[in-house]
Amino acid sequence: MGETLLTHDVPSEHAPWALVTGASSGIGAEFCRQLAKLGYRLVLVARREDRLRELAGELRTAQTGEPLVLPEDLSDPGSCARIEHALSASGVAVDFLVNNAGYGVPGTLVDVSWERHDDFLQVMVNAVCELTWRLMPGMLERGHGHIINVASVAGMAPSSAGHTLYGASKAFLVKFSESLAEEGAPRGVRVSALCPGFTYSEFHDVTGTRDRVSQLPKALWLQADEVVSYGIESVLRERPRVVAVPGRLYRLLVWLFGAFPALGRRLAARNAHKYRDTD
Numbered sequence: 688m689g690e691t692l693l694t695h696d697v698p699s700e701h702a703p704w705a706l707v708t709g710a711s712s713g714i715g716a717e718f719c720r721q722l723a724k725l726g727y728r729l730v731l732v733a734r735r736e737d738r739l740r741e742l743a744g745e746l747r748t749a750q751t752g753e754p755l756v757l758p759e760d761l762s763d764p765g766s767c768a769r770i771e772h773a774l775s776a777s778g779v780a781v782d783f784l785v786n787n788a789g790y791g792v793p794g795t796l797v798d799v800s801w802e803r804h805d806d807f808l809q810v811m812v813n814a815v816c817e818l819t820w821r822l823m824p825g826m827l828e829r830g831h832g833h834i835i836n837v838a839s840v841a842g843m844a845p846s847s848a849g850h851t852l853y854g855a856s857k858a859f860l861v862k863f864s865e866s867l868a869e870e871g872a873p874r875g876v877r878v879s880a881l882c883p884g885f886t887y888s889e890f891h892d893v894t895g896t897r898d899r900v901s902q903l904p905k906a907l908w909l910q911a912d913e914v915v916s917y918g919i920e921s922v923l924r925e926r927p928r929v930v931a932v933p934g935r936l937y938r939l940l941v942w943l944f945g946a947f948p949a950l951g952r953r954l955a956a957r958n959a960h961k962y963r964d965t966d
């Protein structure tokens with residue numbers, strides 16, 4: 688576990704359900720493992736069904752039963768409605784939603800096809816809002832629930848050229864989570880935007896930047912388990928962290944970017960080529 692200890696325990700006879708998008712690898716798979724340990728039954732969403740079934744086998748216990756596997760491509764505008772339908776058909780009421788699925792698109796805005804940008808915005812922005820819109824009313828009615836939107840330090844740091852919509856989509860998630868936290872709090876629904884920095888997962892292999900980012904100092908890298916335990920603790924603690932940044936170094940960097948924005952922009956412009964395609 689990372690820098691915080693979890694103290695929350697869920698009674699097994701009424702084990703609530705958690706739904707995690709992007710459950711097939713990295714941070715999402717780790718969310719599933721940690722939520723299962725807390726006694727949640729899992730709904731696993733991503734495209735790679737074989738990976739989801741393998742994880743479901745690993746997580747199945749007498750206490751939490753068989754996870755529900757929902758293979759879906761969130762870039763399909765019909766996917767969130769299908770997920771809601773599958774949940775009601777199985778009698779599943781989701782109490783803990785983790786909007787985690789995500790990836791990056793290398794290149795500048797105009798060098799990438801609109802179809803690719805459109806799919807990206809569908810996964811990173813629309814699906815997050817729509818799934819929340821579909822599942823949050825049940826939480827409000829029941830008077831309790833938890834929502835974690837996996838954003839990024841990129842949503843709070845100055846943006847640079849390349850991967851143009853990534854930082855913008857994560858900044859959107861931070862602002863979205865802030866409003867949602869205010870709307871949910873009076874009715875028992877807690878919301879956090881989890882904002883990790885560089886984290887070991889498959890993210891940079893998918894984006895094609897592994898060679899570049901492996902040159903970055905070790906101190907900048909987080910383990911998925913510390914990111915996830917910080918995120919879960921942030922939304923379960925008595926006063927939730929609405930914007931949760933795992934790791935002291937990243938909290939310091941975010942503070943510096945806020946205090947000295949012009950310096951931050953200069954640093955980002957000068958160093959972005961070390962971790963992304965800037966042209």
Ligand SMILES: NC(=O)c1ccc[n+]([C@@H]2O[C@H](COP(=O)([O-])OP(=O)(O)OC[C@H]3O[C@@H](n4cnc5c(N)ncnc54)[C@H](OP(=O)(O)O)[C@@H]3O)[C@@H](O)[C@H]2O)c1
Nearest residue numbers: 709711712713714733734735761788789885886888889890
């Ligand atoms: N790793 C980092 O340095 C870092 C830093 C800050 C924030 N984040 C954020 O953390 C989240 C998780 O990323 P990760 O680091 O764990 O990367 P990862 O190992 O590549 O996992 C990404 C997950 O998203 C799913 N996904 C991607 N496109 C999808 C689609 N169209 N429909 C459904 N699921 C889709 C993938 O599943 P399938 O391919 O099976 O669909 C996979 O399970 C992302 O939102 C990312 O932006 C990562």
